[in-house]
Amino acid sequence: MKNIIEVKNLTKEYKNLKAIDDLSFEVHEGEILGLLGPNGSGKSTTINCILSLLKFEKGTIQIFGRPMAPNAYDTKREIGVVFQDVAVFEELTVEENIDYFCGLYVNDKSLRKQYVTDAIELVGLNEFKKFYPKQLSGGLLRRLNIACGIAHKPKLIFLDEPTVAVDPQSRNNILDGIEQLREKGATIIYTTHYMEEVEILCDRVIILDKGKVIASGSPEELKELANMEEKVSVEIETITEKQLEEIKKLKNVDEVHYHNQNLIVIYKKGKNNLITLIDYLGKERVLYDKIYSERPTLNDVFLELTGKELRD
Amino acid sequence: MTVFKTYLKILNKNKFLVILYTVILVFFAAFNIENNDNGTNFVAEKPDILIVNQDEDNDITSHFIQYIEKNSTVKKVKETEEAHNDALFYRDVNYIIYIPKNFGNDFLEGKNPKLEIKSTGDYQASLAEILVNRYWNVANIYRNVTEEEEQLLTLINTTLEKDTIVEVTSKLDTESFSKATMFYNFANYSILAGCVFIICFMISSFQEKKVKSRIMVSSMEYRKFNRQLLLSNGLFAFALWLCYVILSIVLVGNVMLTSRGLFLILNSFIFTCSALTLALLIGNLVHNKEAMNGIVNVIALGSSFLCGAFVPTQFLPDFVLKIAHILPSYYYIYNNELIASLEHIDLENLQPIFINMGMLLLFAFIFIVITNIVTKRKNR
Numbered sequence: 001m002k003n004i005i006e007v008k009n010l011t012k013e014y015k016n017l018k019a020i021d022d023l024s025f026e027v028h029e030g031e032i033l034g035l036l037g038p039n040g041s042g043k044s045t046t047i048n049c050i051l052s053l054l055k056f057e058k059g060t061i062q063i064f065g066r067p068m069a070p071n072a073y074d075t076k077r078e079i080g081v082v083f084q085d086v087a088v089f090e091e092l093t094v095e096e097n098i099d100y101f102c103g104l105y106v107n108d109k110s111l112r113k114q115y116v117t118d119a120i121e122l123v124g125l126n127e128f129k130k131f132y133p134k135q136l137s138g139g140l141l142r143r144l145n146i147a148c149g150i151a152h153k154p155k156l157i158f159l160d161e162p163t164v165a166v167d168p169q170s171r172n173n174i175l176d177g178i179e180q181l182r183e184k185g186a187t188i189i190y191t192t193h194y195m196e197e198v199e200i201l202c203d204r205v206i207i208l209d210k211g212k213v214i215a216s217g218s219p220e221e222l223k224e225l226a227n228m229e230e231k232v233s234v235e236i237e238t239i240t241e242k243q244l245e246e247i248k249k250l251k252n253v254d255e256v257h258y259h260n261q262n263l264i265v266i267y268k269k270g271k272n273n274l275i276t277l278i279d280y281l282g283k284e285r286v287l288y289d290k291i292y293s294e295r296p297t298l299n300d301v302f303l304e305l306t307g308k309e310l311r312d
Numbered sequence: 313m314t315v316f317k318t319y320l321k322i323l324n325k326n327k328f329l330v331i332l333y334t335v336i337l338v339f340f341a342a343f344n345i346e347n348n349d350n351g352t353n354f355v356a357e358k359p360d361i362l363i364v365n366q367d368e369d370n371d372i373t374s375h376f377i378q379y380i381e382k383n384s385t386v387k388k389v390k391e392t393e394e395a396h397n398d399a400l401f402y403r404d405v406n407y408i409i410y411i412p413k414n415f416g417n418d419f420l421e422g423k424n425p426k427l428e429i430k431s432t433g434d435y436q437a438s439l440a441e442i443l444v445n446r447y448w449n450v451a452n453i454y455r456n457v458t459e460e461e462e463q464l465l466t467l468i469n470t471t472l473e474k475d476t477i478v479e480v481t482s483k484l485d486t487e488s489f490s491k492a493t494m495f496y497n498f499a500n501y502s503i504l505a506g507c508v509f510i511i512c513f514m515i516s517s518f519q520e521k522k523v524k525s526r527i528m529v530s531s532m533e534y535r536k537f538n539r540q541l542l543l544s545n546g547l548f549a550f551a552l553w554l555c556y557v558i559l560s561i562v563l564v565g566n567v568m569l570t571s572r573g574l575f576l577i578l579n580s581f582i583f584t585c586s587a588l589t590l591a592l593l594i595g596n597l598v599h600n601k602e603a604m605n606g607i608v609n610v611i612a613l614g615s616s617f618l619c620g621a622f623v624p625t626q627f628l629p630d631f632v633l634k635i636a637h638i639l640p641s642y643y644y645i646y647n648n649e650l651i652a653s654l655e656h657i658d659l660e661n662l663q664p665i666f667i668n669m670g671m672l673l674l675f676a677f678i679f680i681v682i683t684n685i686v687t688k689r690k691n692r
Binding site for chain 1: 314317318321322325326517520522523525526527528529530531532533534537
């Protein structure tokens with residue numbers, strides 16, 4: 001598979017702090033790569049180094065097989081960036097904003113007009129194209145921000161937390177838009193805090209912590225890294241200490257917690273774990289209400305690998 | 313062109329303030345032009361004089377009274393000392409002449425009698441004193457020439473009726489030019505306020521950190537972007553200056569197309585260049601759009617007051633003028649005044665004007681150097 005981005009031994013330091021520590025990874029053509037990590041893990045610094053917005057001490061970065069540099073304008077022409085913060089002109093309408101940012105890449109007026117229309121269509125801002133940014137809700141502003149970054153139809157798109165503080169309707173719209181971009185052949189690097197988005201969108205995930213890759217692979221591959229098979233939650237009004245001890249001794253059980261009338265049983269591996277538990281509760285005549293069974297999430301993986309939550 | 317077109321769109325959204333500064337300029341200029349009293353039409357003033365004649369009917373005394381009546385406004389007041397003093401106090405009269413008994417005869421006999429005088433001491437009283445002295449000085453001269461009273465009066469008459477003709481040799485249209493100078497002095501505020509506000513606003517819009525990041529990652533060369541932004545700011549400043557030049561021609565008239573008028577225009581152009589560079593410096597230092605109005609007031613209003621755009625420099629205290637030396641506006645307004653008093657266009661007269669223009673260009677150069685230092689430090 002063709003590599004669109006190749007990062008090798010990237011190191012970035014701020015005084016005595018290593019923001020990125022010997023980081024290497026590739027991004028394949030047509031994939032959506034999720035960059036996961038808590039605040040300060042080095043996600044944004046990595047993107048800024050790739051985009052030549054930051055100088056770095058060591059390493060090489062190649063995009064489309066060419067070295068990336070501040071003056072690599074031919075390479076930049078094929079790149080779209082959606083920053084975490086909304087970056088638009090307050091004095092211009094939605095349409096004028098998209099036209100201006102598209103105009104930084106596309107000189108042909110009629111082509112640009114078409115691109116602007118397509119971008120407005122993609123993010124669902126047709127009804128708002130004559131609105132000014134201050135007239136838009138937070139979600140609509142985020143959509144405008146995306147449209148400004150991708151209007152010139154780039155082959156490589158960086159999306160830095162595009163759904164932060166966005167209402168569910170706008171989030172769905174944004175995620176649909178990203179899917180459409182992938183279908184049209186764009187390669188996307190997606191950073192987020194939201195694991196569910198990564199699981200829905202990303203073909204591959206790189207988990208960063210303290211500027212290092214601590215795990216990478218498809219979401220399913222990463223979940224395999226978690227040292228648990230499933231987590232079962234049971235709503236139980238009362239249960240004795242003795243019964244909790246006996247549950248702990250059931251096959252494959254790793255941990256048992258009872259808190260706020262909620263029994264949580266974590267299984268390491270194995271099959272038929274839920275049936276075994278239900279059988280035990282029935283035999284002991286323990287009254288239970290609802291039962292939930294969950295597969296490990298990327299957050300669980302991250303928790304296991306680093307000892308802290310993704311959103312810490 | 314993308315940057316220039318967007319610049320125009322944003323400018324269009326902020327046109328109200330540019331129009332406001334222009335309206336302020338036109339309003340104040342038109343108001344002052346209408347009330348301008350700097351003309352050179354001289355009208356002889358007549359003092360108010362009270363004559364208390366205690367002399368008997370005498371030809372030379374009567375002749376003197378006729379002369380005073382002809383050249384002043386002779387008032388009548390009740391003949392008491394208190395009434396006379398009140399008339400002087402309330403400025404009903406400026407000068408009281410008491411002609412004592414036998415004054416005429418005593419004069420003709422060469423006794424040099426004295427008139428009694430009371431005066432308010434103001435400039436109109438001085439005019440009255442000049443009239444009285446003039447008459448008796450002439451009379452004294454001719455008294456030695458002839459002994460005949462009738463001939464003496466004829467000689468006095470002939471001499472006193474000779475008017476002095478004052479011919480103004482200057483070809484300056486002082487009144488029109490005073491209006492033009494006033495307009496361009498006021499333009500100091502409008503040019504500074506317009507340039508500083510709009511250019512700072514534009515720089516803070518285009519160089520806003522997040523928007524700038526988009527430009528940095530785009531395929532547009534950053535230098536090209538900066539060139540387009542600089543060119544847009546330059547064109548705006550030029551358009552603003554041109555607009556004010558046209559306004560000055562409309563308001564003041566053809567005097568603007570004389571050589572002195574063209575010097576005023578040239579001076580304002582150089583000042584606009586200086587204002588542009590100052591605005592670029594401030595724009596690179598301050599990115600807070602909310603602070604713009606305050607900055608405009610401090611820069612434009614402050615320097616206009618300190619340097620005499622609103623109040624003529626001769627009314628400003630020395631220490632204010634000393635402070636004003638560090639501002640470009642001082643050299644611009646000082647130059648306007650020099651151009652206004654420029655009678656002959658030769659190297660000697662033009663030298664101080666060119667020196668002030670050089671000072672304005674030096675300010676522009678200093679602002680450019682500081683802007684470059686600030687920009688380089690920011691980009692590190």
